[in-house]
Amino acid sequence: xxxxxxxxxxxxxxxxxxxxxxxxxxxxxxxxxxxxxxxxxxxxxxxxxxxxxxxxxxxxxxxxxxxxxxxxxxxxxxxxxxxxxxxxxxxxxxxxxxxxxxxxxxxxxxxxxxxxxxxxxxxxxxxxxxxxxxxxxxxxxxxxxxxxxxxxxxxxxxxxxxxxxxxxxxxxxxxxxxxxxxxxxxxxxxxxxxxxxxxxxxxxxxxxxxxxxxxxxxxxxxxxxxxxxxxxxxxxxxxxxxxxxxxxxxxxxxxxxxxxxxxxxxxxxxxxxxxxxxxxxxxxxxxxxxxxxxxxxxxxxxxxxxxxxxxxxxxxx
Numbered sequence: 414x415x416x417x418x419x420x421x422x423x424x425x426x427x428x429x430x431x432x433x434x435x436x437x438x439x440x441x442x443x444x445x446x447x448x449x450x451x452x453x454x455x456x457x458x459x460x461x462x463x464x465x466x467x468x469x470x471x472x473x474x475x476x477x478x479x480x481x482x483x484x485x486x487x488x489x490x491x492x493x494x495x496x497x498x499x500x501x502x503x504x505x506x507x508x509x510x511x512x513x514x515x516x517x518x519x520x521x522x523x524x525x526x527x528x529x530x531x532x533x534x535x536x537x538x539x540x541x542x543x544x545x546x547x548x549x550x551x552x553x554x555x556x557x558x559x560x561x562x563x564x565x566x567x568x569x570x571x572x573x574x575x576x577x578x579x580x581x582x583x584x585x586x587x588x589x590x591x592x593x594x595x596x597x598x599x600x601x602x603x604x605x606x607x608x609x610x611x612x613x614x615x616x617x618x619x620x621x622x623x624x625x626x627x628x629x630x631x632x633x634x635x636x637x638x639x640x641x642x643x644x645x646x647x648x649x650x651x652x653x654x655x656x657x658x659x660x661x662x663x664x665x666x667x668x669x670x671x672x673x674x675x676x677x678x679x680x681x682x683x684x685x686x687x688x689x690x691x692x693x694x695x696x697x698x699x700x701x702x703x704x705x706x707x708x709x710x711x712x713x714x715x716x717x718x719x720x721x722x723x724x725x726x727x728x729x730x
Contacts, residue, residue, distance in 0.1 A: 414454075414458065414715065414719050414720070415530065415532050415533065415534060415714065415715045415718050415719055416460050416523070416526040416530055416533040416534070417448070417454060417458070417459050417460065417533075417534050417536065417711070417715075418459070418460045418461075418462055418519040418522050418523045418526070418533065418534065418535040418536065418537075419441060419445050419459045419460075419461070419519070419535075419536040419537070420459075420461040420462060420515060420519075421442065422464075422511070422512055422515045423441040423442075423512055423515055423516055423519070423536065423537045424438060424439050424441050424442050424512065425438035425439075425508065425509055425512045425513075426438070426439070426508065437698070437699070437703060437704060438512075440695075440698070440703060440704035440707070441536045441537050441695075443704040443705075443708075444536055444695075444704050444707050444708045444711065445459065445536060447704075447705070447708040448708060448711065448712065451708075451712055453711075453712055453715055453716075454715075460522065460526065462515060462518035462519040462521070462522040462535075463515075463518045463522075464511065464514045464515050464518050465514045465515070465517035465518040465521065465554070465556075465559065467479070469517070469518075469521065469559060469563060470514070470517070470554060470559065472559055472562045472563050472566065473545045473555050473558045473559045473562050473589055474545050474546075474554070474555065474559075475545055475546055478545065478546050478547065478548075482506075482510060482553065483502045483506075484502075485497060485498045485499075485500070485502065485505075486498065488505055488509075488553075490548075490549070491543075491548035491549055491550075491551070491552070491553055492509065492551055492553075493550070493551060497509075509553075510553060513540065513553050513554055514554065515537070516535070516537035516538045516540075516554075516556060517538065517540075517554045517556040517559055517560075519535040519536070519537050519538055519556075520535050520537075520538035520539075520556040520557060520559070520560045520650070520692065520694050521556075521559065521560040521563060521564075522535070523535035523538075523560075523692040523693070523694070524560040524561070524564055524648060524650065524692040525564070525569075526692070527648060527690040527691055527692040528564075528569060528570070528647075528648065528690050530690075531685060531690050531691070531718070532681060532685065532690070532691050532692075532693070532714070532718050533691075533692050533693070534692075534693045534711055534714065535692065535693065535694045535695070536695060537694070537695060538556045538557070538694035538695065538696070539556070539557070539579065539652045539653070539654065539694035539695050539696025539697070540552035540553065540554055540555060540556050540557075540585070540696075541555075541557065541577060541579060541581075541583035541584075541585055541586045541652055541696060542581070542583070542584060542585040542608065543555040543556075543585040543589075544558075544584075544585040544586070544588035544589045545558070545588075545589050546588075547585070547588075548585070549584075549585065549608070550581065550607060550608070550697075551697075552585060555585055555586065555589050556694065557575055557586055557650050557652065557694065558586060558589035558590060558596075560650065560692070561573045561575075561590075561593075561596060561648070561650065562593075564648065565593075565595060565596075569647075570647035570648045571595060571647055572595050572596075572597075572644070572645065572646050572647055573595065573596050573597070573646060573647060573648045573649070573650070574596075574597050574598070574599065574640070574641075574644070574646045574648070574649045574650075574689075575590070575596070575597070575598040575599070575600075575649075575650050575651075575652065576598075576599050576637065576640070576649060576650075576651050576652065576680055576684075577598065577599070577600040577601065577602070577652040577654075577696075578601050578633070578651075578652065578653055578654060578657065578676060578680070579602070579652055579653075579654025579656060579657075579696040579697050580602060580603045580606060580654060580656040580657050580661070580663075580664040580666055580697070581602055581603070581606050581607055581608070581654070581656065581664075581697060582600060582602040582606070582608060582611050582612070582614070582617070583598065583600050583602070583614075583652060584608045584611065584612040586598060586652075587600065587612050587613070587614045587615075588612055590615075591613075597615050597616070597640075597643075597646075598614055598615050598616065599615070599616040599618070599636065599637065599640045600614050600616065600617050600618060601618045601620060601629075601632065601633065601636075602617070602618070602619060602620065603619075603620050603621075603622055603624075603664055603665060603666055604619035604620060604621065604622070605621075605622050605665070606663075606664060606665075616636070616640060618632060618636050620632065620666070622664075622665035622666070623665055623666075623667060624666050624667060625667045625668075626666075626667060626668040626669055626672030626673075627672075629657065629666060629667075629668055629672070629676070630672060630675060630676060630679070633676060633679060633680070634679070637679070637680065637683055638683060641683055641684060641687055641689065642687075644687065644689065645687075645688075645689075646689050647689075647690070648689070648690050648691075648692065649684045649689050649690065649691045649692070650691075650692045650693075650694065651677075651680055651681065651684075651691055651692070651693045651694070652694055652696045653676075653677050653680070653693055653694065653695060653696060653707075653710070654695070654696035654697045654698055655673060655695070655696075655697070655698030655700075655702075655703040655704075655706045655707055656696075656697045656698045656699055656700070656703070657673060657676075658670065658673060658698070658700050658702055658703065658706060660700040660701060660702055661698065661699050661700035661703070662699055662700060663699045664699075670702060670705070670706040670709055673706050673710060674706070674709050674710045674713050677693070677710040677713070677714060678710075678713055678714065678717065681693070681714060681717075681718070682717070685718070693714075695707055
């Protein structure tokens with residue numbers, strides 16, 4: 414079966430304060446429970462990651478940045494929830510940062526499992542506004558760069574690719590990868606959205622607001638195969654944001670759930686046909702259909718790739 418990485422500690426609760434941000438911090442449990450209800454997985458089928466250690470985080474993050482997370486003002490600027498300024502650092506660490514560290518561990522584990530199985534899915538992660546030196550947009554830790562850096566330093570991958578289809582530019586990921594000659598990023602994002610200004614990227618694909626799902630998929634089919642054919646890549650980390658949906662309150666793209674499912678299947682199929690292992694992370698999404706769309710997408714992926722082999726992993730552990 415396709416490994417799915419999850420543990421209950423992913424979910425962020427802080428006495429109801431999490432509701433002050435539009436991000437659904439309980440979507441991880443909702444997706445997990447829907448997959449169980451659909452009969453696609455049993456409780457023991459999910460793979461539980463460990464919390465990312467300080468050593469793992471320091472592979473990308475500077476000690477000064479990690480120390481700054483004890484500051485209420487710093488956390489307020491990153492999390493965009495004013496109530497954070499009134500909470501003690503130990504409480505924010507336990508209720509907000511610790512769940513995010515578990516998700517970083519989940520992205521690293523999903524990347525390891527992708528090298529073994531060809532495809533693995535982390536039900537969390539995708540904090541693509543965080544770089545090694547800064548956070549923002551509710552993203553504290555740069556989970557994708559951390560996973561890539563650890564595996565590269567272990568000698569398990571030589572060349573890696575990030576494909577980001579979240580509606581917002583993955584500015585943090587781009588900044589973290591900037592000096593890594595072995596890492597490349599292809600980023601599809603809505604041009605009018607946060608962050609401003611945009612940062613320099615390897616392969617940006619800026620999209621106009623109001624873009625229909627059909628046009629979005631056409632842009633994806635134009636750019637993705639060309640990028641993949643520039644390989645070989647030993648690993649692809651796929652940042653599959655659901656904020657491309659037409660009911661998302663913070664974006665202006667017009668994809669339906671079905672078109673998002675088509676997007677995710679296309680990315681994974683194109684990579685696997687070339688023998689590139691894929692680790693998928695979920696990233697942003699703020700509309701009422703966000704978690705349901707992710708669940709449908711994952712259901713389609715496991716339906717396609719459970720008990721099947723498409724191509725061969727480029728690297729095995």
